[in-house]
Amino acid sequence: MSETLRLQQFALARHLRDPDRYPAPTGIEARRLGVYRALLYGAIESLLAGSFPVLRRTLGDKRWHARVQHFHANYRSDTPLFPEVAGVFVDYLLGIQLDAPWQAELAHYEWIESYLCLSDAEDPAHDPSGDLLQREPMLSCTARVLAYRWPVERICPEYQPNEAPASPTLLLVYRDRQLQVRFARLTPMAYRLLVQQEGTGLQRIRALGGELEQGLALLEHLRDQGVIIGSR
Template sequence: MSDVEWQRAFAARIRQPQVPLLEGITAERMAVYETLFFNNIEGFISGAFPVLRTLFDAPRWQRLVRSFMAEHPAASPYFLQISQEFLAWLQSGYVAEADDPRFILELAHYEWVELALDVSEAEVPSEGWSSLAWPLAYQWPVQRIGVTFQPRQPDAQPTCLLVWRDGQDQVRFMQLSAFSYQLAVRLQAGETSNSALYDLAKQHGLPADKHYFSNAKSLLDDWQRQGIWQPPIL
C-alpha cells in the first residue's frame, strides 16, 4: 500500500468506524483519532446549528453527524466552511428517519445564513442593495421554531424574512410582508426602486398614487437607515 493509499484508508476509518482497522494500528489507538475527529466536527456543526441541535436526542444527532462525515465529500478543508458543507449534505445526501421534523432543511438554511453573513468579507456598496442583506422566503416559520414550537405543517403563506449585517457588524433579522419581500428581491437584483415600485403596483392591482409612493418611501428610508439599501448617488 502506497503512502497516499494508506492515508486514504486511515481517513476512511476515522470517518466511518465500521471500516476495518489498518494493519499495525490497535483499536484503542484508533479510537483516540476517531473521537477527536468526531468531537471537532460535531462541535462546529452544533455551534452553527444550535436550534437544530436541540430538536434531536443525542443518539439521533450522533447518527446524523456520522452520516455526514461518512457520506459527504467535502470540497473545503476550512473549519468555518463545515457548516456550508453540512447544509449541502442535508440538501443532497441526507436521508430522513421516521421521527425527523419535515422542516430540517429550511431551519438549517436559516441558521446557516446567520453564520455566513457574520463571516462574509463582502463590502457594503455606496449605493444600491447591500450584498450583506439577504431576502429569504420559507415554507415554514423558521424564525419561531424551537423545542417548544415544532409545526407539523407549513404555513398557508410563505414566511418572508430579511437577514442583514449592519454597520456595527451585527447580524439582524426582520420579517417582511410579501410585498416588501418582492421589492427587496428586485432591488437585490439591481432594479431601480421606481421601476420596481411601478411594476409591483401593477402586479398587485394597487394605484401608483401619492399614498402608495409615500408608504414605499417610508420603507426605503427605513432600509436606508439600517444600511440595507442606499439610493443612487446623483
Template sequence: MADTLQAQLLCMSRHIRDPQANPPPPGVEARRLAVYRQLFFGNLQSMLAGSFPVLRACLGPEQWRALIEDFYAHHRCQTPLFTELAGELVDYLHARADPPGWVAELAHYEWIETVLLLSDACDPEDETTADVLNDVPMLSGLAIPLAYAWPVSQIGPGRIPPEVPQAPTRVLAYRGADLKVHFSRLAPLAHALLVSLQEQRCSGRDHLAALAQRAGVEETQIEPQGRALLNALRAQGVVIALAG
C-alpha cells in the same frame, strides 16, 4: 513505498469516517484508531454544534450525533476551510430526502448568521442626493432576503409545527453597523421588493412598476408604501441609493 503509504492512509481515513462499513488498516491497534476517531469526530461535532445550536437542541443528543456521524461518513466537502464547514452541512441536509423539511430550512436559517458575520462585502457609499424612486436603490451586500416554507424563526425545542403552514415565512437578515446580525420578518411586498433589488439594477420606480404589474394593480397603489419602505431600509443601511 509511496503507494503503500497512500493506501494505508486511505484505509485509515475510511475507517475513521465510517468504522462500520470499512475495515481497519492492518497493524494498527483498535485503541489507537478509536483515539483518532474521537479526536476528528469530536472536533467536527463541536464546531457544528456551535453553528447550529437551535437545530441541535431540537433534534436532541442522539439524533444530532447520528446526523453528524452520517454527514462525516458520507458527505464529501468541497472546501478545506473550517469557516465554511457549516455551509457543507446545509448542502448535505438539502440533498437528503429523509429528514423533515424543517431540519434543512432551520439549518439554512442558522447558517445565514455565520455567512453574514464572516462576509467581507464592501458596499458603495450611499449618495445622499440620490432619490430612492428616481435613482437607483441597491441592496447591501450585507443583507439577504429569505423565504422559508417552515416558520424557522419560531422553531425551538418543543415548538416544532406538525405540518407546513399555509403562508411562508419571509425574513430579512442583515449585518448592522454594530457588527451584529439582525433578523426581521418581512411583509410580502417588502420581500418581493428586496428580491427585485437583489436581482436587477434599475430605478426604484421601475422596481415598483414591475411589482405592481405582477400583482395586477396600479403602480400608484403601491408607490407611496414602496417609497416609505425604501427610505426606511435606507436609513438602516440595508438599501443604498446611487445617482442614476
C-alpha cells in the same frame, strides 16, 4: 508522496470516518485508533453543534448524533476550512431524505447568521445619498432576503410542525453598521420590492401596485438601517 503512503492514508481516513464499513488498517493499535476516531468525530460534532444550536436542541441527542455521524461518514467535502463546514452541512441536508421536513430550512436560517457575520465581501460602487425613486436601489452585500416554507424562527423542541403554513415565512437578514447580524420579518410587499433585481425604485413600486409614498418611506427606512446602501 509514495503510492503506498497515499493508500495507507486513505485507508486510515475511511476507517476513522466509518469504522463499521471500513476495517482498521493493520499495524495500528486499537486503542490509538479509538482515540483518533473520537477526536475526529468530536471536532466535527462540536463545530456543527456550535453552528446549529437550535437544530441540535430540537432534534435531541439521538437524532442529532445520528445525523452528524451520517454526514461525517458519507458526505464528501472539498473545503479545508473549518468556518465553511457549516455551509457544507447545509448542502448535505438539502440532498438527503430527512426525518423532519423543516430541518434543511432551519439549518440554513441558522447558518446565514454566521455566514454574514464572517463575510468579507465589499459593496460595489454606489451613491450612498442617491435618489431611490429615480435610480436603482442597491442592496447591501451583507443583506439577504429569504423566503422559507417553514416558520424557521419559531421552530424549537416544543414546536416541531408537521405541516407547512399556507403562507411562507419572509425574512430579512442583514449585518448592521455595528457588525451585528439582525433579523426582521418582511411584509409581502417589502419582500417583492427587495427581491427585484432591476429597475428604479419608482418602477418597482409601480410594478407592485403599491402606493408611492409608502414605498419610498420603506426604501428610505431600509437605507437608514444599512440594508439598502444607496443607488447605482
